[in-house]
Amino acid sequence: MNLARLKKKSYPYLFLAPFAILTLMFFVIPALATLWMAATNLDRKMKADFIGFGNFQRIFADINILPIIKVTLIYVFFSLVLTVAFSLLLAICTQYLVKNKKLGALYRVIWLIPSTMPGLVYVVFWKYIFNPTPGGFANKIVMYFGLEQPISWFNDAGLLIIIIAGVISGASGGMILFSASINSIPEDVYKAARVDGAKDRSIIRDIILPALKWPIMYVTVTSTIGLFASYNFILLATRGGPVVDTTTLALYGYQQAFNRLEYGYGAAISVIVVIISLLLTLLLFRLFDFNKLIRPPRIED
Amino acid sequence: MIKLEGISKKFGDTTALENVSLDIKRGEFVALLGPSGCGKSTTLMILAGLLRPSSGQVYFDGKMVNNVEPKDRDIGMVFQSYALYPHMSVIDNIAFPLKQRKVKKKERYQKAREIAAMLQIDQLTDRMPSQLSGGQQQRVAMARALAKDPLFLLLDEPMSNLDARLKVDVRDEIRRLQLKLGITTIIVTHDQEEAMAVADKIAILQNGKIQQYGTPEELFMKPVNLFVAHFMGNPPMNILKCDFLRNGNERVLSGEGFVYNILSTKKLSSEFKGAKVVLGARPHHIQISKVQQENSIPAKVVLVEQLGREKLIKVLLGDNENTTNFIRILSPTDLNVTYDERVFLTLDSEAIHIFDEETGKVIT
Incomplete structure (x- = not known):
């Protein structure tokens, strides 16, 4: 009897166990290992001595760190604002302003293509367009219009290209989420608004945007975290160059750890990345009034 | 306007x-x-x-x-x-x-x-x-x-x-x-x-x-028409298909389980020449009696529902057991009828409606 009850009670835990173990092995332990590594001077000799906050002191003394933080903030801020704005624009256009539902859906599918491309292919595509030689697509165009010398796009405007490429492939996720939310607004509400005299501008401002508050917050928070941690596109496109002009904090951490094999120092940088994105996320929650969103309704007669 | x-x-x-x-x-x-x-x-x-x-x-x-x-x-x-x-x-x-x-x-x-x-x-x-x-x-x-x-x-x-x-x-x-x-x-x-x-x-x-x-x-x-008649009112109007027989001055409705003589004062649309009609009678325009009267229709009680202010009585029309034509009647609560009881119905001939079965249009 007691054994049977114990068995029944233990079922959920048994079902959860495999995932708990996987999470522990591949997430919790590496995270703790990173924290530990950040407090050591582990490097190519693979000998780890505990140095406390030594790595962090080194970060503040690093002459590269200020320009890198500046690049990171510019990259995250503009990518974030443009991604959210662009996905909102796409969602409102394809879901509300374009009255033909099939046409809107087709347009959204087209916008999904960049995000379905493997990262490497996507980078190759952009590298072809902005190839610094006269054979590059952008250079062919500007030289056709009379420019004598080819432009070294990635050297001159690397960060801008990286942001644009990221926005174009990143906007589709938000677009899908936003257009689903717009679609879930009942048809009667639009009809009521039309009877009440609302024009498109007022419908977008007073009805569609408030309905998107929660998805906008979700996209903003996940994008912030994602942008702070991402470095793959930049690594493949410019390797952070020229000098550190396109190096973000996450990429710098990667380079310290895997190019210069300064594991301890790299880990310390990535801890800083985590702390910054955590603080920003909390700030965003505050900004979006998260507590209000999860407040229970009051219903009575 | x-x-x-x-x-x-x-x-x-x-x-x-x-x-x-x-x-x-x-x-x-x-x-x-x-x-x-x-x-x-x-x-x-x-x-x-x-x-x-x-x-x-x-x-x-x-x-x-x-x-x-x-x-x-x-x-x-x-x-x-x-x-x-x-x-x-x-x-x-x-x-x-x-x-x-x-x-x-x-x-x-x-x-x-x-x-x-x-x-x-x-x-x-x-x-x-x-x-x-x-x-x-x-x-x-x-x-x-x-x-x-x-x-x-x-x-x-x-x-x-x-x-x-x-x-x-x-x-x-x-x-x-x-x-x-x-x-x-x-x-x-x-x-x-x-x-x-x-x-x-x-x-x-x-x-x-x-x-x-x-x-x-x-x-x-x-x-x-029949649609309006049936849609308005609750419980709905009783609808009975029947043949329209002209016999000199007499006009008789004959359907499954009933024969009803339309009183001569009732005017019918002169346009109507057909033989198939639908008789419509509201539940409160039908009286139940325990004794046979002139022009009354025999029926058997199959259901009595107490609604409070009145009774809703469902009856099967006709003398024999084989009919399937039933109608609903609203009657005062003091009327005492029970399941399976034999009763006789009289229709208020001013309140009945007769419709052309083919077009559904009213001819009374």
């Missing part, structure tokens, strides 16, 4: 409305009544300007408004789902139409509060729609529709999401408000009782056509 002239509406291959014409006078309360899919909501959407008619004209006060946008039609509308703006408080919902008219902030909130007080929701003005009960949401929707003092009020099944008891209160309230404001109102409903209770006139629709347009009494007492 509203005038619909030869309105038709097609959605692809299906015809939702066919040649609908309707006159609504200022201050009238008109119900568009019919089963689902009859075209009543489509008619309302055309009145609101949310749908364009495929053909025909809509006139408001003598002006053709076919191409006038909903916002310029001076209408207030309540939707079945209420369609409150979920992210606005009650007061902002009510003030929204005024905001769209660029009424100054102070003025529009004052007006919104007045309307809220009139509908007794002034203590709820800071709530969000999700924090309101169904009845409260309904009031907010009414308040929003009335906020801009519209010329016409359109109500699309405004009570179908309320429970039965609340419905009676709300419909009284709507009627009271309509009379007080004298606002021309059109309500769409599938509930004949609701339509009878609130409306000055009822347009009853089926298959996209207006079957009959008149006062509730007219529709109830003088239905023009």
